[in-house]
Amino acid sequence: MSKFDYKQLIDHDAMLQSRSIFWDPDIYQEELKQIFNRCWLFLGHESQIPDAGDFLRTYMGEDDVIVVRGEDQEVRAFLNACSHRGNKVCQAEWGKTKAFTCSYHGWAFDTSGKLAAVPLEEVIYDNLDRSKLGLVPVARVQTYKGMIFGTFAEQGPDLLEYLGDAAYYLDVVLDASPEGMELIGSPFRVEITGNWKLPVENAIGDGYHVAWAHAGAMRVVGSIGQGRSESVLGIGKDNGGLDSSGQIQVTLPPHTILSTLDGQSGYALYDNPGPCIEFTEQKRPSVVDRLGEVRGNQLYGSETHMGIFPNLQIIQGLNLLRVIHPKGPGSFEVATYAMADKSAPDEVKEIIVKHVGQTFGTAGLLEGDDGDFTEAITHSADGYATRQMKGWLGMGKGRKIDWEGPGDASPGIVNELCQREFYLQWQKTMMAQSVSEILQQPSADEEVS
Amino acid sequence: MAKKKIIAAVGKDTDMETGYRIERFLAAEARALDEERYDDWLAMLDESVEYKLPILNNVYRRNRVGNTTFRETMIYDENFDKLKQRAAREDTGMVWLNDPVTHHIRTITNIESFCTDESSVYDVRSKFTLLRSRRNRDRVSHTGTRQDKVKDTGEGFKILSRIIYLPERVIVDKNLNMFF
Numbered sequence: 001m002s003k004f005d006y007k008q009l010i011d012h013d014a015m016l017q018s019r020s021i022f023w024d025p026d027i028y029q030e031e032l033k034q035i036f037n038r039c040w041l042f043l044g045h046e047s048q049i050p051d052a053g054d055f056l057r058t059y060m061g062e063d064d065v066i067v068v069r070g071e072d073q074e075v076r077a078f079l080n081a082c083s084h085r086g087n088k089v090c091q092a093e094w095g096k097t098k099a100f101t102c103s104y105h106g107w108a109f110d111t112s113g114k115l116a117a118v119p120l121e122e123v124i125y126d127n128l129d130r131s132k133l134g135l136v137p138v139a140r141v142q143t144y145k146g147m148i149f150g151t152f153a154e155q156g157p158d159l160l161e162y163l164g165d166a167a168y169y170l171d172v173v174l175d176a177s178p179e180g181m182e183l184i185g186s187p188f189r190v191e192i193t194g195n196w197k198l199p200v201e202n203a204i205g206d207g208y209h210v211a212w213a214h215a216g217a218m219r220v221v222g223s224i225g226q227g228r229s230e231s232v233l234g235i236g237k238d239n240g241g242l243d244s245s246g247q248i249q250v251t252l253p254p255h256t257i258l259s260t261l262d263g264q265s266g267y268a269l270y271d272n273p274g275p276c277i278e279f280t281e282q283k284r285p286s287v288v289d290r291l292g293e294v295r296g297n298q299l300y301g302s303e304t305h306m307g308i309f310p311n312l313q314i315i316q317g318l319n320l321l322r323v324i325h326p327k328g329p330g331s332f333e334v335a336t337y338a339m340a341d342k343s344a345p346d347e348v349k350e351i352i353v354k355h356v357g358q359t360f361g362t363a364g365l366l367e368g369d370d371g372d373f374t375e376a377i378t379h380s381a382d383g384y385a386t387r388q389m390k391g392w393l394g395m396g397k398g399r400k401i402d403w404e405g406p407g408d409a410s411p412g413i414v415n416e417l418c419q420r421e422f423y424l425q426w427q428k429t430m431m432a433q434s435v436s437e438i439l440q441q442p443s444a445d446e447e448v449s
Numbered sequence: 450m451a452k453k454k455i456i457a458a459v460g461k462d463t464d465m466e467t468g469y470r471i472e473r474f475l476a477a478e479a480r481a482l483d484e485e486r487y488d489d490w491l492a493m494l495d496e497s498v499e500y501k502l503p504i505l506n507n508v509y510r511r512n513r514v515g516n517t518t519f520r521e522t523m524i525y526d527e528n529f530d531k532l533k534q535r536a537a538r539e540d541t542g543m544v545w546l547n548d549p550v551t552h553h554i555r556t557i558t559n560i561e562s563f564c565t566d567e568s569s570v571y572d573v574r575s576k577f578t579l580l581r582s583r584r585n586r587d588r589v590s591h592t593g594t595r596q597d598k599v600k601d602t603g604e605g606f607k608i609l610s611r612i613i614y615l616p617e618r619v620i621v622d623k624n625l626n627m628f629f
Contacts, residue, residue: 093618095512185522186506189619215543220534271534333619338522354526362524363502365538368624372546375623 002431004030010427015397015416016390017423022195023381028329034430035310036061038438040142040149040162042312042323043067043077047146047182047342048094053111056094058335059325060150065138066090066100067148070111075143077150078113078135089135094186100135109135145174146181156435164439165406166255169306172299173316176287179342183321184353188336188362194374196311196326197426199334202370203315203322204256204307205249205418208395213373217365221269249396249417250407254309254425254438256418257407263301266317270355277301279348283341294404307418309425314339319352320360330378336360336367393419459572460563468562471573471599474606479555479577482628487536490628491529495600495607500527502613502629524625525613535626546623551583553627569601570609579629581622589622591615595629 004027009018021027041060044067048056055068057080064080066089080088082102089100089109099116101108108117113135121128138150142159144167149159163170174181192199202209211218250257260266264280267273280301288296303317311324319340325333338356340349360367381387396415403409410417432438463471474493481489494500502525506513527535538544559576575595582588593616598609613629 091507092509092512093507095508097509186504188504188522188524190624191619191621192623213545215545216538216541217544219541219543220538271531353522357523357526358531362620363625365535365626368626369544369546371623 002030004430006427006431010423011390012420012424012427015394015420016392019377019381019389019391020387021426022198022378023329023387025329028326030430031326032061034432035426036063036326037152038156038432038435039153039310039429040151040159041310042308043138043141043148043150045146045181045183045321045337046075046143046148047180049075051096053096053098054094055090055097055100055111057090057092058323059333060138060152061326062328063152064088065150066135067141067150068097068111072112074112075141075148076111076113077138077141077148078109079138081136082107083115083133083135107133113137144170147174153435157439162439163308164255165252166257166306166308168295168406169250169252169257169259169299169304170308170314171291172287172295172304173306173314173339175290176300177283177290177341177343181339182342183337183339184349185338188357188360189333190336190362190367191327191331191333192371192374193331194371194378195329196324196332197422198374198377199324199332199370200307200311200313201419201422202374203313204305204422205258205416207247207249207258207413207415209373213369214366217359217369221359221365222271245411247413248401248403248409248411249413249415250403250405250409251417251421252407253421254429256307256309256421257304258307258413258415258418259299259304260302260317260413261298263297263299266301266303266319268303269318269359270351271358272351275345275347276351279341279344299405303413305418307422309422310429318356318359320356322360332374393423458563459561459574460565463562463564463571467571467601468560470601471562471571471606472560474599475557475560475573475575475597478608479557483553483555485539487539491533491536493606493608494529494532495609496529498529498532498608499610500525500532501611502526502615502625505614505616505618507618524615524620532628535628546583549583551581554580554582555629556580565598571599571601573597573599577629579627581627587623591617591622591625591629593629 009021043058044056049069052069052071052073055066058065065077066080067077069075080090082089084107085104087102087104089102099108099110106119110116115130115133118128139152139154141150144159144163246261248259248261267276284296284300287300306314313322321337321339323335327333338353340352359365393416396410396417399410401409401411429438478493501523504522504524556578557575561574563572565572577595578590578592580590594614596612599606600609
């Protein structure tokens with residue numbers, strides 16, 4: 001039995017979230033165990049490690065993980081810890097290697113994780129069983145159309161089952177062309193004060209804050225070149241009006257989707273979107289052929305935020321992929337990658353990379369505004385009385401809309417459906433006794449009935 | 450035996466007066482930014498300015514960019530229009546993070562000025578510390594190196610290009626929305 005009353009911490013019916021879930025160190029330790037040690041987590045993309053010996057490092061929760069393509073072309077993942085004393089066997093964030101050699105005593109592990117060499121082995125050890133001393137593998141590593149995921153759970157659903165209906169939407173990014181998607185270059189990495197859940201739900205669902213929190217940026221983005229759009233993402237120039245017709249938020253437990261569905265506003269924040277829009281429209285007929293009318297005409301080219309539970313956000317339009325790594329209850333690290341259709345011309349990729357930097361990179365015009373809120377929401381809860389408060393996500397409750405794609409849809413991107421769903425899934429995952437309970441749960445009854 | 454050259458010079462040293470004027474220029478530039486006088490700062494840039502801050506990667510020496518397929522990404526990769534746009538954002542009065550005011554103190558030091566192939570264009574190397582302080586105790590200090598090309602226009606200097614090297618892989622700060 002858990003010592004936490006998750007039904008009380010997340011009151012889904014009243015749409016309330018206890019502020020202590022952002023602050024409590026004990027809850028955080030439970031999150032590492034119940035969420036990050038059991039869910040499928042994004043590790044990287046195959047385009048980052050194309051050849052044998054290519055590796056990269058990332059985190060699964062707070063665990064330091066090496067992802068490497070072996071001599072047999074297989075992608076594996078290991079805890080970055082020597083089997084001898086636990087020192088890191090890799091200090092580089094990416095690269096190419098034949099072996100990972102511990103800097104402490106020189107034990108060397110090959111790219112399949114086997115202990116390959118031990119200095120002075122024959123002199124100092126009588127019967128060293130190297131086969132038992134390999135790197136600790138991540139229990140399961142699977143890929144979906146180039147996206148590499150791993151889980152520490154030995155049992156439970158496969159990746160495809162975990163992604164479920166979210167794959168329908170992911171395909172708009174991953175499968176719009178036979179070449180697929182690629183991540184470009186090295187990620188932006190920032191460590192920000194605040195609890196990890198806040199930047200996740202902000203990115204997957206908070207269309208409300210854009211006009212106000214980012215007011216300074218929204219006044220200037222898209223102002224160079226072809227001129228600022230009158231209505232960026234449906235938000236009027238004076239930030240006063242809102243046209244959300246046609247936009248949706250969708251739940252596909254445990255995942256979420258937000259989309260403008262207009263097939264074009266993905267480039268609304270770009271200063272010089274010309275070549276990107278041209279590429280998108282050239283491509284569209286073949287995307288319709290590959291993925292059908294709904295995805296080809298409505299989703300392709302739209303601003304679409306895909307939230308893969310717990311900590312991955314794929315944002316089409318802004319063309320970035322973001323992973324939020326927890327760093328204690330009061331801190332998180334963001335890794336932001338530019339992403340593009342692999343078949344796109346260099347000119348388009350160049351515009352995308354620059355634009356990701358200028359909007360949501362480390363010095364992005366918009367990225368920098370949110371750190372103040374995550375810090376304040378998290379650390380005001382240091383105060384006992386403040387911690388008794390609850391956050392409220394009541395917007396769009398009960399509003400439904402017909403939608404041809406999978407999932408339950410609610411109208412408008414200024415809506416709190418996705419955020420409510422995230423906390424509901426958080427609650428369910430924290431309470432789940434077994435891994436299979438986490439996945440493909442029915443959506444919240446009251447949202448669909 | 451010829452005397453061993455111990456200074457790895459970038460080029461021929463500028464004359465003393467030019468070197469002094471460049472130092473004064475960089476100090477004045479830092480002050481304009483500290484005082485949030487962005488129009489004055491933009492006037493110190495040539496309109497063809499290139500302004501870059503590459504991401505430093507923690508990779509093994511044998512795997513550095515150039516030796517691998519990894520493409521370099523930039524935290525800043527700006528032209529004049531982009532810098533103007535960033536300055537305009539600061540001036541909207543709607544960047545809530547900077548109200549109450551965020552204080553910046555730029556210290557520019559180790560300034561070395563060298564001649565280039567082009568007369569009146571100088572290669573200037575410097576170190577900086579940028580202290581940012583806001584709210585009660587949100588204080589972050591960033592230290593790095595700059596490599597500038599500056600041009601003497603006859604009516605003062607203009608910055609032709611700036612590359613900023615910031616030896617911080619994971620930026621432990623809310624953002625880097627400031628000019629270096």
